[in-house]
Amino acid sequence: MTSQYDVIIIGGGHNGLVCAAYLAKAGRRVLVLERREILGGCCITEELWPGFKVSTAAYVNSLLRPEIIRDLDLKRHGFQMIPRNPSSFTPLPDGRYLLMGPDRTITLREIAKFSTRDAENYPRYEEMLTRVANFLEPLLLQTPPNPFSWRPGNLWKILQIGRRFQRLGIPVANEAVEILTAAARPILERWFESEPLKATLATDAVIGAFASPSQPGTAYVLFHHVMGECDGVRGVWGYVRGGMGMIAHSLASAARSYGAEIRTQAEVIRILVRNGRVHGVVLRDGTELHAPRVASNADAHVTFLRLVEEKELPPEFVEAVRRIDYSSATVKINVALDRPPNFRCLPSEGVGPHHHGTMHICPDLDYIERAYDDAKYGRWAHNPMLECTMATALDDSLAPPGKHILSMFVQYAPYHLKGTTWEQERDRFADRCFDIMEEYAPGFKASVLHRLVISPPDMERLWGITGGNIMQGAMSLHQLFSFRPVGGYADYRTPIRGLYLCGAATHPGGGVMGACGYNAAREILRDG
């Protein structure tokens, strides 16, 4: 049977769009099918209330690979970064605060307010991260080797990684292994003594993870979050002008310019397989579409346990997919504000520099640990860690004049609550978060115009991410690199010939990086 398309992509998340753009650029006839009415998956901007354009899920960018921005000419398609300086503000209950950012002089002066030793160590800590990043970064755009294969090409890949690792030399290799495997807390405690600094840095180690900074694997999450760049400056996070949805918009525009067809409100309900080979998909309205290759941007659980019939897959593969950890403890609260929060420790008329970056409510490491402990026992944290950003401080295109949007990324609040439900707890939890903001910024509650509270089950329903896990599967050690999504299938291929994964379920995982879609496109092209 001849098909109208060479490749069908299930899902118009940013990775699906990256994959589509590269395939179309290489001359393939590509069709993207997105279940929602909007493209971008977790990388979207929506007008939630008249005049307020909200990046409903992801809210800051750093990870999007510069190679993709360049190859697809995304700037021409509307993508523009807004750097943040300062980029981080941690108000403290005792009236002090810590400001940090790309400006080295200000950062060191601020850290020295709490500890001169920490200020001396900080540049060396950043150098250490850079050394490890230099080793790991090239792996982001590589297909992981298969540890179970003796094929010469695969063994060659393993050897090359081993040789690069050896060349690091023993001291740096030790640092790298610690970053890859250890807990963030002991590393931060070795380098630093001041609690506000340690807690601020630790937020990166637990973002999106149902883990405390004391748990092994969190150092890698911390590292994952410093591996990006903003306009060429490493480790810096910025806003996207017009909101995160502009990333999806520019990718879709690039993909279309190369000839890709993109349909929204086109939910795939089944992947068609015959004799172990994919041959198309079925949409919710019953339409059958055929192609010799299908790439799924949905997570592994959705792809293999919902869209493919179980009999088409080896039982041990199905078991491995069932074992994937999708635990989540993240709630997103999107807020429209009448005015910026006026912090007790740094009062301001209107927008101040401290509103530019991420505002962290987590004064010390134990605060984060205790918030995690609540969630561990099935309760939402009574004192949660709040990561707040107000993109309107630097982008006036997102809200009516003088008004603001505040993104509150909150941890920890588990998907499964003990003895109650999210229907009952959603607003109680948001009220508690607002009470905490009120303590730090009196008048906050009175400034709230609208709010949208998104619990882990809401995320699953809205964005199709299993368990509400924001990374399409935990970024823990046993689910990284050659074991993402499961061991033996980290090369974007699946047990079904012609069926690929192209989303965050694959190496290098979650975040708006585009690397999964990029790598999947390369493998699909390699197969002809």
Ligand SMILES: Cc1cc2nc3c(=O)[nH]c(=O)nc-3n(C[C@H](O)[C@H](O)[C@H](O)COP(=O)(O)OP(=O)(O)OC[C@H]3O[C@@H](n4cnc5c(N)ncnc54)[C@H](O)[C@@H]3O)c2cc1C
């Ligand atoms: C609340 C939240 C905050 C975050 N904050 C940040 C941040 O600030 N910065 C950052 O870098 N990362 C952040 N992340 C993580 C990041 O957004 C995701 O890891 C990333 O967007 C995943 O992209 P993806 O394209 O692989 O998958 P997704 O975004 O999950 O896209 C998958 C797409 O497939 C579609 N789909 C699924 N099933 C079907 C079907 N059957 N038929 C058709 N379509 C289907 C979905 O609707 C969706 O559009 C955040 C995530 C969340 C949820």
